[in-house]
Amino acid sequence: MSIKTHAEAAQEFIRDEPRTDWHDETLWFVRQKRDKSVHTLPEWELLRDWASRIKNHTLSNLDHYLKSFENNAIANGIKIHWASDAEEHNRIIYKIIADNKVCKIVKSKSMLTEECHLNEYLKDRGINTLDTDLGEYIVQLRKEAPSHIVLPAIHLKRQDVSETFHEHLNTEKGNYDPQYLAASARHHLRERFIEADLAITGVNFAVAESGSFVVCTNEGNADMGVHSANIHVACMGIEKLIPKTEHLGVFLRLLARSATGQPITTYSSHFYKPRPGQQMHIVIVDNGRSRQLGRADFRNSLKCIRCAACFNTCPVYRRSGGHSYHSTVAGPIGSILNPNLDMKANSDLPFASTLCGSCSNVCPVKIDIHDQLWKWRQVVVANGYVGKAKKAGMHGAAWILSNPRIYRISGKIGRWVMRTFPFIINHPLNVWYKQREMPKAPELSFRDWFKVNQ
Amino acid sequence: MEAREKILQAVTANKPDLIELPEMDLSQAVRYSNLVEQFMNVLKASGADTFFENSGNLLVTDIDSVKQQGDFMINLLEKDERQEWEELTASELKGLDTCYIRAQLGVAENGAMWISEEQMSNRLLPFICQHLVIVLDPADIVDNMHQAYQQIKTGHNGFGVFIAGPSKTADIEQNLVIGAHGARSLRVYVI
Secondary structure: OOOOOHHHHHHHHOOOHHHHHHHHHHHHHHHHHHHHHHOOOOOHHHHHHHHHHHHHHHHHOHHHHHHHHHHHHHHOOOEEEEEOOHHHHHHHHHHHHHHHOOOOEEEOOOHHHHHOOHHHHHHHOOOOEEEOOHHHHHHHHOOOOOOOOOOOOOOOOHHHHHHHHHHHHOOOOOOOOHHHHHHHHHHHHHHHHHOOOEEEEOOOEEEOOOOEEEEEEOOOHHHHHHHHOOEEEEEEEHHHEEOOOHHHHHHHHHHHHHHOOOOOOOEEEEEOOOOOOOEEEEEEEOOOHHHHHOOOOOHHHHHOOOOOHHHHHOHHHHHHOHHHHOOOOOHHHHHHHHHHHOOOOOOOHHHOOOOOOHHHHHOOOOOOHHHHHHHHHHHHHHOOOOOHHHHHHHHHHHHHHOOHHHHHHHHHHHHHHHHHOHHHHOOOOOHHHOOOOOOOOOOOOHHHHHHHHO | OHHHHHHHHHHHHHOOOOOOOOOOOHHHOOOOOOHHHHHHHHHHHOOOEEEEOOOOHHHHHHHHHHHHHOOOEEEOOOHHHHHHHOOOOHHHHOOOOEEEEEOOEEEOOOOOEEEEHHHHOOOOHHHHOOEEEEEEOHHHEEOOHHHHHHHOOOOOOOEEEEEOOOOEEOOOOOOOEEOOOOOOEEEEEEO
């Protein structure tokens, strides 16, 4: 089965115009909340600068920090596992489950486990994993993927959620009240937390000097699972490290404000040691990250703290939806991370952008996202992963634009064609005509006009 | 240990030249003229009920009224009660209605309150209760997170959490719903 390209999937997404408008406006509203929250801190730009430089430093000394994190965590009674790739990550978790002979598993939001397709891996081995973040729970019931890393069900309307819950939780048909729907999920999931044997979480920040890690949620689902179950498995990419506890001050101030405009998430849980009788495991995953570290143009994408501010501000994301990116991490940051994971499969993503630069402006750790999008385009083309039509078109354009005389003649012909036979341009096969009105062709080119009027 | 060596080797080979950590002048961070007011305003905006009093009478009334209702409550403000709850499991705590707990510190910029394992005695308590009541000394409110991390002893216990409101979600059409998986309400007494 071939995956639809971003443009093809986006075309389907925008077919429902009111829903597209709603998606666009809702995410823009989240961006505005971010702005409002950011403007309450006069030192915001300074914070971004510190965060960016702390991450730059960490990446430049990452081997040291990984080792020191490992030593300190082991001293705290935490078991450390290392995974080179997604398969190994999944295998490690499966082994923990099998060794302990447990089957009731709850999971809070972790983009890494999504990236590794952990749920599917475990399901193939007869183990069901329950996603407990409300948005993730909804999309899991619908057998969909999250469409946004912070707001996983942002592509859905309350009617969709109501139907899904009616089918799976037997809620009242036609009751669209979010309060009612969320309360039903709470009621149902409480039981699942209480009986859980093993809880899987992500990691927002791992602190090298203390071997500890921080998990942020608004719902309290990570804590409900972890403190109920006897086994906690936390999964983190190697890039989640920060050197010191005091650096948490910088990152926790940036994260929620950038993500949703909240001053901080409801819960910022700091894990140091397992509680008596509890097992605590951390799986440290590479899965292409060390390779990205070696790409000088793209390494600073590893600074990402997954706030999704770049999603919410992106005019392309807002109007094309997360699923169009056919990847766990969608949006502008996904478009610079995913080509590293699989360049061929994700060769369309760096082109899913207008390069307007808004993503880079809101990024709390100052990743030059739009520059990297532009640079990935060149890498993608150099590796031959670009459509024949686009390649031929670009070659043609380059030839015309570098020959002034041919350029002028083509312009003249073009204007004449547009005036005389507009239907040659204004037909559905011309991709530039889609959703656009073609301009009226002027009588003169600017050059000719300037000659007469100067 | 194969993966470990492989990853560390790749990181060592691919990392850029060392970049220095920034010097952070933390005095640049936001300060407030009225810490209590700022702290309570942010918490209110996050969906908490806040009370500021000298006497502690409101808190006493709060505890009495919950007691009278006869619901399962745990009051960690009284030292001798703590031990009792340490060993309780999730299924034993599932009926917990209200939990009273003291925070070590509050942060004015975001309404977050630091609660360490020492105060909660059982890690589940602040999350599994339906209603959480946090008590804080106004002298323990600091301006911002940088000051907070300078004061709290993070590694001292096995677990600690900043709590900044009742649990909530906006996952259904971005409609704010108070009461996701953690406590459904939060009352904060600054005494």
